[in-house]
Amino acid sequence: MINTAFLTHSPLFRNLDETERAQILIIGQVRTYKEGAVIFREGDPGDGLFIVVKGSVRISKQSPTGEEALAVLEPHAYFGEMALIDYSPRAADALANEPTELFFVPLRELRTLIESHHQLALKILYSLCEVLAKRLRETNDRYMSIFTIAQWGGANPEGPLPVP
Numbered sequence: 001m002i003n004t005a006f007l008t009h010s011p012l013f014r015n016l017d018e019t020e021r022a023q024i025l026i027i028g029q030v031r032t033y034k035e036g037a038v039i040f041r042e043g044d045p046g047d048g049l050f051i052v053v054k055g056s057v058r059i060s061k062q063s064p065t066g067e068e069a070l071a072v073l074e075p076h077a078y079f080g081e082m083a084l085i086d087y088s089p090r091a092a093d094a095l096a097n098e099p100t101e102l103f104f105v106p107l108r109e110l111r112t113l114i115e116s117h118h119q120l121a122l123k124i125l126y127s128l129c130e131v132l133a134k135r136l137r138e139t140n141d142r143y144m145s146i147f148t149i150a151q152w153g154g155a156n157p158e159g160p161l162p163v164p
Contacts, residue, residue, distance in 0.1 A: 006076060006103065010076050020117070024113075032101050033100045040080070042089075046090055054101040059092050059094055084111070
């Protein structure tokens with residue numbers, strides 16, 4: 001039996017009331033993964049989103065030099081939510097970083113719930129926008145750090161590189 005309190009701590013569902021959280025619990029399912037197990041691969045269909053209940057998940061992309069970890073997600077974090085927005089295939093791999101328990105919310109059922117419960121939809125979509133904005137800011141900061149290092153760091157000790 002899963003402790004359902006994890007939904008109150010998840011950034012995506014924290015603003016829902018008890019009845020709305022119960023509706024999410026009804027459509028979702030718990031999935032367990034052993035360490036190293038593939039949750040999904042880049043290019044797989046985006047069929048739902050996941051919330052980390054226990055353990056951790058590594059989000060990564062394959063590069064010519066091997067796996068590049070983009071993030072390690074711990075309890076209460078969610079991933080796979082981009083499918084909710086654009087129906088696109090998975091943009092990266094998700095792997096269990098250790099024995100992990102996830103709560104899977106199927107896209108089709110979540111969309112049906114959102115379409116029939118407008119107040120719930122507003123709460124979820126607002127929370128989704130908040131997290132996406134935060135992630136975009138963090139990505140911008142990382143990009144600028146890399147850009148600054150490339151301009152002023154060890155790449156050219158005599159000074160900045162010319163910017164086209």
